[in-house]
Amino acid sequence: MTAQEVRLCGLLLQEHFGNVVEKVGTHLIRSGVLNLRALAHETKLPLDLVKKSLCVLVQHGMCTFGAGRRGPAGPVEYRINCEHVFHMLRYPRYIYTAKSLYGDTGELIVEEILQRGQMTMSSTVKTVADRLTHNMPEGQSMDYSEVVSVFSQLVETHFLQRCPPLASAGSSSSGAVDTPLPVATQPTEPENHPDCYKLPYINLTGQLLQSKHSSHTKKLFSGQPLCGDDGIYWQVNFQRFHLHFRDQAIISAVSCKLDQSSSEIVRTMLRMSEVTTPAHAAFTQALSANEIFRALLSSYNIARPILDQYLSLLVDDPMEFVGKTGDSGGGMYVVNLHRALANLARATLESVVQERFGSRSARIFRLLLRKRHLEQKQVEDFAMIPAKEAKDMLYKLLSENLVQLQEIPKTPDYAPSRTFYLYTVNQLPTARLLLQNCYKTVGNLIERRLYETKENKRLLEKSQRIEAILASLQATGAEAAQLTEVEEMITVPERQQLESLRHHINKLDSSENQVDETIFLLKSYINSTQASH
C-alpha cells in the first residue's frame, strides 16, 4: 500500500463512516493484519468503538477476518481489502449503470445494497418498494413482484451475487456453536460457491397500498419477519460492473476511431461473448461472421457483405481491437481485450502528456513509445524539433519520471564516455506512476472539499436552519410576506457566497468522478498485464 493509497482510503472511510472507522481502518491498513486486542491497544480507542467499527467494515465487505497465524485456537485476525474501499469512489457510476440498464427500480436496488453492504432479498425488495411507492402519486402502489423481477434480472446477469458463506458454516447453523473460521489468507471467493447466483424462494405476499387519508403508507402483507430467505445475503458484484465498464470503453473507442456501425458490430460481439468469456481472458471466444450476422439487431441495417467489409476494416486497424483467428464460418473473429486495454491506457498516457506539456512534448513521448529506445540525437531528428527545445522537453519529461534513461555499456566498466545513453518509455511503470498521481489527485480534491465546507460551516448551518424554517412555515400555510421575511434573513452577499460555495463543491465532486474514470482504465490495464503473467 503506497502512502497515497492509504491516505485516500482514510479519506473515503472518513466521508462515509466517520472519524472512528477512519482511524481503525487506516491503522489496520498500515499494519496489515491485526487482532482485536492489538488494534484497540494501538489505536488507543475504547474497545467498544473498535468493535463497532470492525462490524461496520465487515458488513460492507471491506474487512475480512479469519483464523490467524496461531491457527484456529488463536485470536481472530482482521485485514482490510483496500480495493473495496476504492470502489466507494465509483458508487455513483454503478448506480447510474443500473439505472440505464434496469430503470429506476434497478437503480434503487443497487443503491440500497451499496448503502447497507449486504442485504437479504426480502428486505431489499420491501425497502425499494417502499421508496418507489413513496414517490408515486396517491393511489398508486408498487407491486412487490415487479421489484422481485428486476432483482432476478440483476442476479441473472450476475450484477448481484450471494455473499460467500463462512467456510465451515455451510448449512444454516444456529450460531451458538463456535464454528472454526476460515484461514485469513485464503478468502472464499464468492464465485466458488455453487449457489452464487441462485435466487431463493421468498414469500412476500401482498403489496403496498397508499392510504388515501394520510400520507403514510400502510403495509398489507402477511407480517411475518422471516420470508424464507434467512441467512442469504446479497452483495454487488463489482467485477461484473467492471467488465461492463470495460466493454463500454472499448465500444466508445471504436466509435470514436472508426464509426458508429463498427462500434455496433463490436457491441454485438461483446454481448454474445458475455457469458462465455471468463473474467480475466485476454480475448473473447471466437465468433464466426455468420453468427455475428445472425446476432446483429435488424435496427442497425447492416447487410452481409457490408459486415464483412467492416470486420476486415476492424482487423486491419492499428489499434487491433478485433483479430481474425480463422477462416471457417465466414471468418472467425475475436475481440482482443487485453490489447484493447493496453491501447486505451496508452492513449490515456499520451493525452496526459499532451495536456500537461504541450503537443510537441507529446510527439516526443509518442515517438519514444513506438521506437522504444532512442538516443538524444535520434529524438531530435525523428521528432523534427530543434535540438535545444528537444533537450528542454526531454529533461522536463525526465524530471517528471515519464521518460527514463537506459544505459547500454560498451565496456564492462560502464565508463560514461563509452556508454550509450538511450531515452525510453516503459508503458507499464508509467501507467503505475500515473495511477498513483490519480490517487493523490482524488485525495487532494476530497481534502479541498472538506476544507471549503469547514470554512463556510457557519454559513451552511444558517442556510440549513432557514430552509427548515421555510419548510415548516410552508407546511403550516404561512403567507407570502412571512416567507419573504424569512428568506431575507440571508443577505445578498451571503447568498452569493453560498452560491459560489455550491459551485466549487460541485466542481470538485465532478472532478472526482472524472478522475475515477481514469483510475478505472489504468487499473484495468495494470490488472490485465498481471493476469497474463
Added chain:
Amino acid sequence: MAGRGRGHRTFSVEIVGIGKGESLPPSSVQPTPLFPPLDQKPVPLQTGEEAEYMLALKQEFRGAMKTLPFYIRPAAPKKDVERYSDKYQKIETSDNSLEWKPDWRRFPKELRVREKRPLRDPEKSKVPKQTKQPRVNKEEIIRKLETLEQKEEEGSSDEEEGQKKKPEEEEAEGEEEYDEEEFEDETDYIMSYFDNGEEFGGDSDENIDEAVY
C-alpha cells in the same frame, strides 16, 4: 566510481546532450511553489446529463450515509468539571449497542457487544408502585415480589426480542447497567431534581397565555 580516475572526469555531460559552455537552467534553491503557474490550462470538465446525474447521485449518497447507523460518531467529550448530577442523568444514546442488527452468524463472536438492558418503562414502573401498596401481609408481599420478579425477567426478555435484540441464551446477564429506577432507589430526590435546565423553555409554544417565569 566517480572519483577514482585522478583528475579524469568520468562522466562527460556531452553524452547526454549538454554541450560545453551551454548554460543550464538555474538550479532551484527552494521548494517548488504551491500553486505554480501553468503553461497549459487543464481541459474543462465533462458536462452533460450523465455527469450531472452522477454528481447528484454522489452527493445524495454521501448525505444518506451520514444518516445511516453505519456512521459512527465518537463519544461526546467530557464536560469541564464533573458534576454530581452527571451520575444520575440519563446516559446518552451513544451506548455500547449498535443501532443496526447485524447477522451475528456471519461475524466473529468477539465483535458482539454486550447489549445494555433497555429501560424497562411500562413493566418496571408498575413494579415499585405495586410493592408500595400492600403493607398488610408480609407473606403476600414476599409472594408478590417473587411473582413480579419472575414476570420482570420474562417481560424484559420479551422486550429484548421485541426490540430487535437477539435474546442472550445461556450467556450470563453480565454487567447490568444502572437505569433510572435504580437511580431512584439510591437518592432521595426525584429524577427531575437533577435536570440542569437544558430542556427548559422547550414547551413555550404550547401555552402562550401563561406567563413564563
